[in-house]
Amino acid sequence: MPLADRSGSAEDLFLSQLDVIDRVISFVSSRHHLPGTDADDFDSHVKMKLIEDDYGILRKFEGRCSLRTYLTIVIQRLFLDYRISQWGKWRPSAEARRCGEAAILFERLTQRDGYGFEEACELMETNHQVTLSRADIEKIASRLPHRVRRRFESDAALTDLAAEQPSLDEVVADHEREVTASRVEAALNAAMAGLDSQDRLIFELRFREGRTVAEIARALRLDQKALYRRVDRSLASLLTALQAAGIDKAQALKIFESAAVSFEWREHTKGTLPPGPSPEKGEREWS
């Protein structure tokens, strides 16, 4: 029975869970390296959302799971909203997502905000409490794709500007990369289609997002040792499928290990994806 049917209890529930709410907010802020002011903003954002509509989010809770887990899910979703409101339309690259939060932060500072490498390192350390060494950040930087920032120039400036022409070698190399990427993408799509939902999920988590086997095992409630073997088997079968499609083993391994070929096999489905989930609602897929 929703809490809405128990008059007055949503506010009591909120107050009784404030400690958990604060802990989740603190966890999320720390995980995503939010600096102090942003962390405060996020704290207010979450509490306001939980309070608004007469504690509507809490009133929707039906008690089918732990309230703590429910609140954690809600706050994690609120973070996605908050990040969109802060970042606008900017999105981290697939490789940055794969490398983790520090890489996303570095990419945001350098690509979106226009800071140089040294400035970004400084900001990461002082404002975001990232404790990586310069060498580690350099390693991250070398993996990230280079994006050219858009900027506006006056007509007069453009008249005097020589057109930038890539060299013939660069054109050929770019073309080869594109051809390889599209072959890989098609082969990978076909191979992935043969996996069941859980294998596909494991694959996404392991290779697309760089999660450890231990993390995946915990989240999916699977035996860790068995999961290692399962990942190896899935990887082997995918490699076989890719080789059958004419992609040699070295090329195929490169897909999983480096950013040279972007791992974006679902790009074509973008238009069919729904908007992001709302914090508590989502649309019920299964009634």
Place this chain on the structure above:
Amino acid sequence: MELDDLRHPDAERLAEYADGVLTAEARTDVEHHLSRCAECRAVVMETTAFLETMAPGRDDVRQFTKVPAPQRRRWIGVAAGLAAAAALVLAVQVARPGWPFGATGDRPELQDLIAAVASQPTRPVEGRLTGGFKYAPPPSPTRGPGDRDLPPDVRIAAARLEQAAAAEPASTSAQAAQAVAFLVLGDVDKAIDGLEKVVVQQPSNARYQSDLAAAYLARAKRQGNTADWQKAVEASGRATELDPGLIEAWFNRALAIEGHASSAADASQAWRDYLSRDNSSPWAREHQQP
């Protein structure tokens, strides 16, 4: 399921998945979605990571939270609220001798609310509430009761006072604090109703009389009802008689006499009465002649 049909499961369904309480079939459905939705995937993975950080046993994350019986929960809430308030007062007194927010920090039950309101750009009402509320400029006279855009901290502090009052219906101080919370939230009628009852129970409490005067002033300002000006004059007058050292009451009295359209001389005298007791605080500067 086709990708076109992809929709997000609700938060509770994802929480059920994270808690491991779904049937095998439902679990497969969720995993099917997760394999295609990076956002939900991130939410579930981060939730699992958070739950891992909670010490098992001490605060078992897998135990379902049941809504406790109201009476028990409220007592716990009250105890926790009072402990928190006491800790806050103690911490502030240790750190800074003398209450930092105003003249008197003598109502511990209000201190969470006072601390939350302290970050606001304007004070809740034009009158002066007792308990040590920090000075801030008066609220805009054009803003109605529903216009107040209050931050969560203020709402949470007010909700705690409401909870404490529900748990202790016989406690005059809890009822008075709840009424002040209503005033801060902009519900002047409820505030006046609560404070009038409290004043009947404890007519000799100058602080309650003074807060009631501040509430009448707020309604008089908002609705222009002359009877409220008169009531504010009377309540603040009673407060100054009961406790001539209560600076907030003198402030409210001056405001009430000024608004009641008595003679200009009466208003000037009322402000002189106030300024003779406080001539240097920001409250005083607000009404000092240039």
